[in-house]
Amino acid sequence: MLQTELFSKTLREAPSEEISVNAKLLIRAGFIDKLMSGVYTILPLGLKVLKNIENIIRREMENLGASEIFMPTLAPKENWEKTGRWNSMDDLYKIADSSGREFSLNPTHEEIVTPLAKKIIDSYRDLPKSVFQFQNKFRMELRSKSGILRTREFMMKDLYSFHLLESDLDSFYEKVVSAYEKIFQTVGLGDITHLTFASGGSFSKYSHEFQTISEAGEDTIYICKKCGVAVNKEIKEETPNCLKCGASDFREEKSVEVGNIFKLKNKFSDAFDFSVKGEGGKEKEILMGCYGIGLGRLMGTIVETHYDEKGIIWPSSVAPFPAHLLSLGETDSISIYKNLKSSGVEILFDDRDLSAGEKFADADLLGLPYRLVVSPKTGDKIEVKKREEDRTELLSIGKVISLLSSSI
Amino acid sequence: MLQTELFSKTLREAPSEEISVNAKLLIRAGFIDKLMSGVYTILPLGLKVLKNIENIIRREMENLGASEIFMPTLAPKENWEKTGRWNSMDDLYKIADSSGREFSLNPTHEEIVTPLAKKIIDSYRDLPKSVFQFQNKFRMELRSKSGILRTREFMMKDLYSFHLLESDLDSFYEKVVSAYEKIFQTVGLGDITHLTFASGGSFSKYSHEFQTISEAGEDTIYICKKCGVAVNKEIKEETPNCLKCGASDFREEKSVEVGNIFKLKNKFSDAFDFSVKGEGGKEKEILMGCYGIGLGRLMGTIVETHYDEKGIIWPSSVAPFPAHLLSLGETDSISIYKNLKSSGVEILFDDRDLSAGEKFADADLLGLPYRLVVSPKTGDKIEVKKREEDRTELLSIGKVISLLSSSI
Numbered sequence: 001m002l003q004t005e006l007f008s009k010t011l012r013e014a015p016s017e018e019i020s021v022n023a024k025l026l027i028r029a030g031f032i033d034k035l036m037s038g039v040y041t042i043l044p045l046g047l048k049v050l051k052n053i054e055n056i057i058r059r060e061m062e063n064l065g066a067s068e069i070f071m072p073t074l075a076p077k078e079n080w081e082k083t084g085r086w087n088s089m090d091d092l093y094k095i096a097d098s099s100g101r102e103f104s105l106n107p108t109h110e111e112i113v114t115p116l117a118k119k120i121i122d123s124y125r126d127l128p129k130s131v132f133q134f135q136n137k138f139r140m141e142l143r144s145k146s147g148i149l150r151t152r153e154f155m156m157k158d159l160y161s162f163h164l165l166e167s168d169l170d171s172f173y174e175k176v177v178s179a180y181e182k183i184f185q186t187v188g189l190g191d192i193t194h195l196t197f198a199s200g201g202s203f204s205k206y207s208h209e210f211q212t213i214s215e216a217g218e219d220t221i222y223i224c225k226k227c228g229v230a231v232n233k234e235i236k237e238e239t240p241n242c243l244k245c246g247a248s249d250f251r252e253e254k255s256v257e258v259g260n261i262f263k264l265k266n267k268f269s270d271a272f273d274f275s276v277k278g279e280g281g282k283e284k285e286i287l288m289g290c291y292g293i294g295l296g297r298l299m300g301t302i303v304e305t306h307y308d309e310k311g312i313i314w315p316s317s318v319a320p321f322p323a324h325l326l327s328l329g330e331t332d333s334i335s336i337y338k339n340l341k342s343s344g345v346e347i348l349f350d351d352r353d354l355s356a357g358e359k360f361a362d363a364d365l366l367g368l369p370y371r372l373v374v375s376p377k378t379g380d381k382i383e384v385k386k387r388e389e390d391r392t393e394l395l396s397i398g399k400v401i402s403l404l405s406s407s408i
Numbered sequence: 409m410l411q412t413e414l415f416s417k418t419l420r421e422a423p424s425e426e427i428s429v430n431a432k433l434l435i436r437a438g439f440i441d442k443l444m445s446g447v448y449t450i451l452p453l454g455l456k457v458l459k460n461i462e463n464i465i466r467r468e469m470e471n472l473g474a475s476e477i478f479m480p481t482l483a484p485k486e487n488w489e490k491t492g493r494w495n496s497m498d499d500l501y502k503i504a505d506s507s508g509r510e511f512s513l514n515p516t517h518e519e520i521v522t523p524l525a526k527k528i529i530d531s532y533r534d535l536p537k538s539v540f541q542f543q544n545k546f547r548m549e550l551r552s553k554s555g556i557l558r559t560r561e562f563m564m565k566d567l568y569s570f571h572l573l574e575s576d577l578d579s580f581y582e583k584v585v586s587a588y589e590k591i592f593q594t595v596g597l598g599d600i601t602h603l604t605f606a607s608g609g610s611f612s613k614y615s616h617e618f619q620t621i622s623e624a625g626e627d628t629i630y631i632c633k634k635c636g637v638a639v640n641k642e643i644k645e646e647t648p649n650c651l652k653c654g655a656s657d658f659r660e661e662k663s664v665e666v667g668n669i670f671k672l673k674n675k676f677s678d679a680f681d682f683s684v685k686g687e688g689g690k691e692k693e694i695l696m697g698c699y700g701i702g703l704g705r706l707m708g709t710i711v712e713t714h715y716d717e718k719g720i721i722w723p724s725s726v727a728p729f730p731a732h733l734l735s736l737g738e739t740d741s742i743s744i745y746k747n748l749k750s751s752g753v754e755i756l757f758d759d760r761d762l763s764a765g766e767k768f769a770d771a772d773l774l775g776l777p778y779r780l781v782v783s784p785k786t787g788d789k790i791e792v793k794k795r796e797e798d799r800t801e802l803l804s805i806g807k808v809i810s811l812l813s814s815s816i
Contacts, residue, residue, distance in 0.1 A: 042477060076444050095503045
């Protein structure tokens with residue numbers, strides 16, 4: 001893509017009201033724009049990152065056998081009254097139409113997916129079933145200070161599962177743990193993301209969070225030095241030992257919750273009177289699980305953990321383009337760009353009429369995995385540099401194509 | 409995909425409160441589910457149709473040189489006050505948070521994209537620019553009676569363009585006309601969709617709608633018998649002649665507005681004080697255009713114009729799967745399913761334990777382009793039938809693979 005055609009621009013300075021590293025860098029680099037506190041527009045480069053994340057997650061959801069659906073943003077008050085959350089959920093946005101009828105702007109979809117599943121699942125033979133969604137959800141946040149880590153509207157993947165037997169819920173839950181570990185590994189957070197025991201609420205002993213170590217985090221976790229599994233603050237106060245391996249030596253870290261998984265058991269099926277006849281003909285309540293990942297928060301966490309003083313350093317799995325081509329001085333860079341494109345390698349080509357210094361600074365700020373430089377000095381070669389390394393090398397166009405093809 | 413794994417089920421009868429053909433058929437076939445009046449969940453089969461439509465539209469938007477972005481659902485009241493639409497737009501949903509601050513649930517995004525473009529576009533050299541979005545929008549509809557043709561929340565593609573010169577806006581507008589014609593042709597509505605002159609409001613002589621002939625439509629259009637271009641009711645009352653060719657012989661039809669394109673000119677740039685320095689150094693207001701297509705409405709219109717007494721008849725370009733495999737009696741249908749899958753042809757396989765009659769009825773209801781039947785009678789062949797034809801033929805698996813590969 002030509003940088004002159006991009007619907008964004010880089011800024012020398014982040015807006016002064018931004019505190020968080022993720023918002024500062026993503027705004028300066030033109031990945032997002034702030035409409036108001038806690039509400040951002042996703043610009044083309046940011047949307048490419050989000051779509052890459054979405055596709056990584058979707059693949060794992062489909063591997064779990066889950067089907068994708070798209071649920072409404074608006075839901076009737078009655079659904080939320082059935083579960084008691086119309087009044088108990090402080091950050092639920094409520095809206096009324098001119099007839100006075102009230103609706104929620106859904107912050108989560110248990111109140112919609114449970115009665116939906118009740119319509120579709122008639123018999124124990126229809127179980128287990130699982131569905132997932134990618135969509136914007138809403139939470140009334142009055143003070144937003146963490147950039148895209150905590151926003152009023154946010155793109156979520158939620159997965160909901162339905163089971164007859166507790167053993168089936170348990171085994172699906174374990175599969176989701178593995179799927180989540182694979183997702184966080186793939187997006188570049190594997191080494192710093194820890195499965196973390198958290199409270200299970202009133203209906204399950206524990207739930208689990210996936211917590212990524214980051215100074216930007218609002219949470220504190222205690223990581224077992226022996227097995228790497230963590231507990232959150234609430235659990236740590238209750239138990240001195242690792243819940244996984246029993247060891248008692250922990251290190252404390254600040255962290256961002258990038259995912260959570262929860263055995264809802266019969267909490268919602270009970271509220272919606274959702275049961276099926278079991279094999280013996282006896283009516284049995286459905287057991288449910290829910291499993292979330294916030295895509296914007298994940299993008300923000302990647303930035304918080306992948307940057308230096310010059311800008312972002314995208315992991316190649318989520319980078320908007322694999323490389324950034326800079327043309328300095330009089331060159332035939334356009335034919336290199338076209339050559340790469342016709343070989344199926346779509347890169348970002350800085351065709352702007354700017355100084356070398358400005359182009360270098362913006363390439364570092366945007367943080368694509370490879371920087372390609374063409375100048376009168378590089379002859380018929382291309383100077384290639386990885387974003388996180390200082391070393392450059394001169395490669396032929398053929399070598400660059402095979403390098404980038406294998407990195408996609 | 410195995411039909412037993414689908415998160416939907418077919419219904420013998422449509423819910424009694426549904427009046428429209430599209431909602432009746434889409435609900436009975438398990439493509440959508442109604443949460444409340446004017447608000448629907450998109451189930452897996454419906455989401456596949458919508459994604460097909462989205463990809464057809466996205467390709468044309470990218471061909472126009474437009475960049476994809478994702479804008480917020482919530483916007484500050486102040487943005488809407490600047491254009492006067494906070495009070496003038498009757499169907500605008502308004503919401504307040506607990507601090508009393510008011511927001512819109514955006515029904516359209518001129519109030520967001522204009523100040524955004526103002527931040528990004530600094531100079532005439534940055535023009536023209538265009539951006540598009542696929543996202544849910546909201547409109548306070550108190551009475552919804554047309555199924556997914558008119559809903560409270562709806563998936564829209566909107567494209568916005570920004571120009572320095574009127575001639576540039578005009579030529580982009582003409583390119584959008586061609587792109588829209590291609591889109592409606594591709595989704596199977598080409599022959600019954602007419603470019604229609606409509607009022608341009610206070611800032612342009614005419615705008616254009618794309619109207620699809622259908623008994624389900626709320627609009628009336630007058631189609632020139634000579635050139636096929638139409639005018640809507642408002643324009644017809646003002647002028648007796650075709651605005652394209654001057655002829656005066658029309659036929660009247662009921663129709664659904666499946667797209668509209670509008671020269672906004674300086675209406676919004678004026679409200680947001682959005683101008684750039686022109687080539688001569690003189691400040692010049694930006695000219696804008698907006699171009700919409702409702703994806704849910706388009707899906708509904710396809711159903712309204714592609715069905716018979718047995719069910720839906722999907723055009724292959726948007727069908728959720730190219731074929732529906734039915735296994736009747738003891739057969740080795742699973743190996744045929746796997747064979748197709750490994751050849752890259754993903755079909756829907758009815759592996760349910762139901763009678764032949766029920767499977768045939770559901771295949772007609774779901775309306776996939778090809779029905780494939782395997783039974784003890786078909787031997788090592790497969791009985792192939794097009795949804796809209798009665799004729800069947802026996803083909804080898806190899807022939808079926810090449811037939812379906814070419815139809816995707």
